[in-house]
Each structure stands twice: as C-alpha cells, then as structure tokens.
Amino acid sequence: MPRPTVFIAALLLLCGNASGADHPCAIPPSPGELTRIGDLIYRNECNRQPQCLVDWNPGEDFPSLGIGHFIWYPEGVEPRFTESFPLLVQHLNQQRVTLPRWLDQLKPLTAPWPDRATFLQQRDSKPVLALQAFLARHTDAQTAFLLQRLQQALPDLMQQVPSAERPGLQRKLTQLCDSWLGWYSLIDYVNFKGEGLNPSEAYAGKGWGLKQVLIRMNGGNAHSAHERFADAAAAVLTQRARLSGRSIEQEVWLPGWLKRIDSYRGPPADTTSR
Structure with missing residues (x-):
C-alpha cells in the first residue's frame, strides 16, 4: 500500500486535472495541508474516535459513516439529503482500495440496517x-474524496448564481482558497451541509448549503475571508434551525453546528498534523 503522503499527492494531481482551471480553487492544497484538514474533519465528526466511523444519530433515518459522516440510506427511505457514502465507495474502487468483502459484495449498495434500532443491535x-477498522485505515482517501466533491461542485455552483453576482462570488472563493484555513472551511462545510444545489434541501425555500453561505458572505480582504x-x-444555519420548526434542530443540533463553525475562525488548540 502506498504511503499516505504519496497517496494523497497522487489523488491531488488527479483532482487538479479533473477540476480544470476555469473556476477558483482549481489548484488544491498541499498534501500536508490536506492531511491537516482531514484530521480536523475527523475531529469535528467523531472527536477522532474510531467507533464513531460507523454510526446512526438519534433523530435521523440513515446511518453516517467515515470521517465525513457520509450519508447511507437503507432501502425504501426517501433520500431527502444527498447520499454520499455510495459515492465514496465508488471513489475508493476507482483508487483500487480493497473494500471489506461484505461491502464489496453488497448488491444493491444500500445500508443493510433498516432502522436505527436494528443498527444498534x-x-x-x-x-x-x-468497516470501522477499514475506514480508520483510509482517512487520507476519504479526505481526498471530500476535496474532489468540493472541486466538482464549484463549476455548477457558479452556473447557478446570476451572472452579475459571479465576479463577487469568485473573489470570495479566491480569497478563501488563499489559505489552508479557508480550504478547510470550504471542504468541511460542503461535507457538513452540502453544496446548496439540491432544491429539496431547503425549508420554506431557503437552503443552507455552500452556495447560500457564499451569497450571504460579506466582502472584505483575504485575511478576514475565513x-x-x-x-x-x-x-444560514441559525435560519435553517428556525425555519425547520423542529425543537431538536434549534435546541440540540444548532449549538453543535455553531461550535463547529467557530473552528473556521481558527483551529482548536489540540489539533495536530499526522
């Protein structure tokens, strides 16, 4: 198996080539920066605890897997949010990462637990x-997948914004991608709350993804971008919680969301590069 830094460097080259240079953030962060970003995301989602890599949160109708808590729907569940775990599996297959046998043989690729109670059993x-051990071994590949998801979303995001607003949006992205902390903010938020391109991911017509955050973001200099x-x-997330009409979003989830957002202002003191 290739060393993590070499593995990430190869994936970054592929991401850069695939994304082209027709939008901001086409040149990816360095392998070391991406490893640091992945460690922060692992901390955000799991506090770096391997048992959290395969989990099912209360109040949700799907399990969440990996450092990005990628959504995986059981058969028959209406996919309200963008499903990302099957896309991760596809990415790992493309990178010739050997999957656990049962996962590789699972057809169709839907979560094998019909509900949270079954999962807990x-x-x-x-x-x-x-699966936990597998995901713990391949955190670098998961981080590269998160970067790829962001870079692939940006051209579509720019196209969905009125042409008069695109230069301002491009300036914001260019400023954010000028530092590893800006990259972290973008990669984590897309993984955390989506691109903002799916019209079904909205309450009262108000979305909460990256597009909505960038539109709401004030102008300024690069130093203050993050x-x-x-x-x-x-x-945006405070508005989402209010419009949801669900007490769990306002009273339980929102405080955690805002704490996570605060990490975009500067990394926690205990964050270290692996």
Whole structure:
C-alpha cells in the first residue's frame, strides 16, 4: 500500500486535472495541508474516535459513516439529503482500495440496517467492526474524496448564481482558497451541509448549503475571508434551525453546528498534523 503522503499527492494531481482551471480553487492544497484538514474533519465528526466511523444519530433515518459522516440510506427511505457514502465507495474502487468483502459484495449498495434500532443491535458485529477498522485505515482517501466533491461542485455552483453576482462570488472563493484555513472551511462545510444545489434541501425555500453561505458572505480582504465565511455560515444555519420548526434542530443540533463553525475562525488548540 502506498504511503499516505504519496497517496494523497497522487489523488491531488488527479483532482487538479479533473477540476480544470476555469473556476477558483482549481489548484488544491498541499498534501500536508490536506492531511491537516482531514484530521480536523475527523475531529469535528467523531472527536477522532474510531467507533464513531460507523454510526446512526438519534433523530435521523440513515446511518453516517467515515470521517465525513457520509450519508447511507437503507432501502425504501426517501433520500431527502444527498447520499454520499455510495459515492465514496465508488471513489475508493476507482483508487483500487480493497473494500471489506461484505461491502464489496453488497448488491444493491444500500445500508443493510433498516432502522436505527436494528443498527444498534448489530453495531458490535464483525461486519460493522471490520468497516470501522477499514475506514480508520483510509482517512487520507476519504479526505481526498471530500476535496474532489468540493472541486466538482464549484463549476455548477457558479452556473447557478446570476451572472452579475459571479465576479463577487469568485473573489470570495479566491480569497478563501488563499489559505489552508479557508480550504478547510470550504471542504468541511460542503461535507457538513452540502453544496446548496439540491432544491429539496431547503425549508420554506431557503437552503443552507455552500452556495447560500457564499451569497450571504460579506466582502472584505483575504485575511478576514475565513472569519466572514464563518459569520455567514452561522447565520444560514441559525435560519435553517428556525425555519425547520423542529425543537431538536434549534435546541440540540444548532449549538453543535455553531461550535463547529467557530473552528473556521481558527483551529482548536489540540489539533495536530499526522
């Protein structure tokens, strides 16, 4: 198996070539920066605890997997949010990463647990533990997938914005991608709350993805870009919680969301590069 830094460098080259140079952020962060970003995302989602890599949160109708808590729907569940775990599996296959046998043989590729109660009964089973160990071994590949998701979304995002607003949006993205902290903010937010391109991901017609945050973000200099992005993200998510009409979003989820957004202003003191 290639060393992590070499593996990430190869994937970054592929991401850069695939994304082209027709939008901001086409040149990816360095391998070391991407490893640092992945570690922060792992901290955000799981506090770096491997058992969290295969989980099912209360109040949700799907499990979440990996450092990005990628959504995986059971059969028959209406996909309200963008499903990302099958896309990760596809990415890993393309990179010739050997999957756990049961996952590789799973047809169709839907979550094998019909509900949270069933999952909790099986969370210490051999298949679940094997999947946890697999995801813990391949954090770098998951981070590269997150970068790829962001870069592939940006051209579509720019096209969905009125032409008169595109130069301002491009300036904001250029400023954010001028530092690893800006890259972290973008990659984490897309993984965390989506691109903002799916019309079904909205309450009362108001979305909460990256597009909505960038539109709401105030102008300014590059030095303050990640601060302004954090301010806009906090406002968008506060609006989402209010419009949801669900007490769990306003009372339980929103405080955690805002704490996560605060990390865009500067990394936690205990964050280290691996």
